[in-house]
Amino acid sequence: MRNREVATVLVKIADMLQIKGDNPYKIRAYRKAAESIYHLDEDIAILYEKGRIREVPGIGDAVAAKIGEILNTGSCEYYDRLSKEIPVGLLDMLAVPGLGHKSIKLIYHNVGIDNLDDLLQACQRGEIRNVPGLGVRSENNIIKGIAEIKQRSNKTGLGIAFPLARNFLNYLLQSPLITKAAITGSTRRGKEMVSDIDILVASNAPLELYGFIKDFPAITQLEQVDPDLIRGELNPGVEFEVIIVARSDYFHSLVWTTGSKEHRERLFAGIDRQGFKDLQSETEVYTRLGLDYIPPELRENHGEIEAASAGRLPKLINLPDIKGDLHVHSNWSDGVEKIQDLALAARSLDYEYIAITDHSKSLTISGGLSAERLQAQGKVIDALNAEADDSFRILKGTEVDILKTGELDFPDTILKELDIVVASVHSNFKLDPDDQTQRIVEAAKNEHVDIIGHLTGRLLSRRRGYEIDVDKIIDACVRNHTALEINAHPDRLDIDEHIARQAKEYGVKVAINSDAHHRNELKLMAYGVTTARRGWLERGDILNTLSLDHLLKALD
Numbered sequence: 001m002r003n004r005e006v007a008t009v010l011v012k013i014a015d016m017l018q019i020k021g022d023n024p025y026k027i028r029a030y031r032k033a034a035e036s037i038y039h040l041d042e043d044i045a046i047l048y049e050k051g052r053i054r055e056v057p058g059i060g061d062a063v064a065a066k067i068g069e070i071l072n073t074g075s076c077e078y079y080d081r082l083s084k085e086i087p088v089g090l091l092d093m094l095a096v097p098g099l100g101h102k103s104i105k106l107i108y109h110n111v112g113i114d115n116l117d118d119l120l121q122a123c124q125r126g127e128i129r130n131v132p133g134l135g136v137r138s139e140n141n142i143i144k145g146i147a148e149i150k151q152r153s154n155k156t157g158l159g160i161a162f163p164l165a166r167n168f169l170n171y172l173l174q175s176p177l178i179t180k181a182a183i184t185g186s187t188r189r190g191k192e193m194v195s196d197i198d199i200l201v202a203s204n205a206p207l208e209l210y211g212f213i214k215d216f217p218a219i220t221q222l223e224q225v226d227p228d229l230i231r232g233e234l235n236p237g238v239e240f241e242v243i244i245v246a247r248s249d250y251f252h253s254l255v256w257t258t259g260s261k262e263h264r265e266r267l268f269a270g271i272d273r274q275g276f277k278d279l280q281s282e283t284e285v286y287t288r289l290g291l292d293y294i295p296p297e298l299r300e301n302h303g304e305i306e307a308a309s310a311g312r313l314p315k316l317i318n319l320p321d322i323k324g325d326l327h328v329h330s331n332w333s334d335g336v337e338k339i340q341d342l343a344l345a346a347r348s349l350d351y352e353y354i355a356i357t358d359h360s361k362s363l364t365i366s367g368g369l370s371a372e373r374l375q376a377q378g379k380v381i382d383a384l385n386a387e388a389d390d391s392f393r394i395l396k397g398t399e400v401d402i403l404k405t406g407e408l409d410f411p412d413t414i415l416k417e418l419d420i421v422v423a424s425v426h427s428n429f430k431l432d433p434d435d436q437t438q439r440i441v442e443a444a445k446n447e448h449v450d451i452i453g454h455l456t457g458r459l460l461s462r463r464r465g466y467e468i469d470v471d472k473i474i475d476a477c478v479r480n481h482t483a484l485e486i487n488a489h490p491d492r493l494d495i496d497e498h499i500a501r502q503a504k505e506y507g508v509k510v511a512i513n514s515d516a517h518h519r520n521e522l523k524l525m526a527y528g529v530t531t532a533r534r535g536w537l538e539r540g541d542i543l544n545t546l547s548l549d550h551l552l553k554a555l556d
Helices: 004-019 024-038 045-050 061-073 075-085 089-093 102-111 117-123 138-149 160-174 183-191 206-213 247-258 261-267 283-288 304-310 337-347 371-388 433-445 470-478 497-506 519-534 549-555
Strands: 180-184 195-201 220-224 229-234 237-243 326-329 353-356 393-401 420-424 483-487 509-512
Touching: 004 024, 004 061, 004 075, 004 089, 004 102, 024 061, 024 180, 024 519, 045 061, 061 075, 089 102, 117 138, 160 180, 160 183, 160 195, 160 237, 160 519, 180 183, 180 247, 183 195, 183 247, 195 470, 206 229, 206 237, 237 247, 247 283, 261 304, 326 337, 326 393, 326 420, 326 509, 326 519, 337 353, 337 371, 337 519, 337 549, 371 393, 433 470, 470 483, 470 497, 483 497, 483 519, 497 509, 509 519
Parallel strands: 195 237, 326 353, 353 393, 393 420, 483 509
Antiparallel strands: 180 195, 220 229, 229 237
């Protein structure tokens, strides 16, 4: 059993415990263990066989015993026992945007519903509005949410699709029958959700490729095998296409297959692509079309062709431009790593700084810090900084909860002592849009708030963002010099490219942060940079492209 499967079982245990209303510390222990296992570089089964499983951060005796049971038997008695109390179908209901553990428990106990199909039918009959704490609006939102689930059921998040596509590409490049290959389509453009994985290959022996491609271990099904196309499905249920062209057709085909339908049809309108044979790069293709080279992330027909024609394309931010991460969680709250280990991982990425921004006290399920614990953490950070050289600094921060009223979870007397303050909404997602907007505006107006974290609160594939007036919030950010965050976790990518571009137009700075809860998650920064590029952002638009000295001056 692979790391992902073990982690999934632990997450399901945590979800069932949370639906039950069990001990928050126990719930958090299972989530931390799952997080650690998911991001392990080693196989959890090998660590278990060597007796080293307790070396994994966040794994105690009780969780270690259950992991051993899962690895040895393929099942877990504790999971099975919980499943008898909490039907597994309730976990599927967590995918409905806006439905949390408490609401699902209420629905189950009041109406007896334990699966999505019955939930939809109950909403359509008007039964859910009578559940305490829900109502007509919640009922309508559930109907919309289930429709969203069905609509996106054939789509996969970039965080799953891109690593899978990269592994497939690396496999294909091992074949001597393939002279060139690249990820293409929406995955190459960096769309947050993709319908399939497309890979373009150049080969002069297409009929011989099938035998090699079919042996890729992740392929679960082959649906079409033609000389120019092999189509099928990869584990975990992601469709793929391998598009096969002659070497002479490779670069114009790469441009064609990368762009959105609207981009490529405008690009080649009335033009025979046969005249683009034997070109040596995509740049040559665009040059022949009379355009500057358009980066893949911009190929959406959102004004990039006009900008390329006029020589006005932005010089997009690149990953090496990032100098540090301003939103990271340690094991003081719901992260799994010690602060010093996060700092070491950040230094390995050539960062100049990292901000430890653990949750504030109201977020008890995530181990939020009291004012006293925050101050104690600050002393630990001071000691670590005193031991380090001047080329790197750990910044003292918090991800402070924005309360329902717009007040913050810590008073100004606490916040003013910190290097960085990220203010985020973590509760009361169903407020009236005007109240939700004003809540965030009030936070943006606070002189100690530097960044509004994951603005809309969306979780891709699980929860749509709450309703807000983005224009009003951006206006507040302009007036108060508050940055907006691109949360680089591929479950969020929030703000999205559209709000990022709007922020740029109004001069609002953007911080690209990983929201890491594990050292390996610092590398999620790449997804945030991709979203920034899709939003036409340049180095000067991004807060954490600043050197440490310039950042501290900007935050002062």
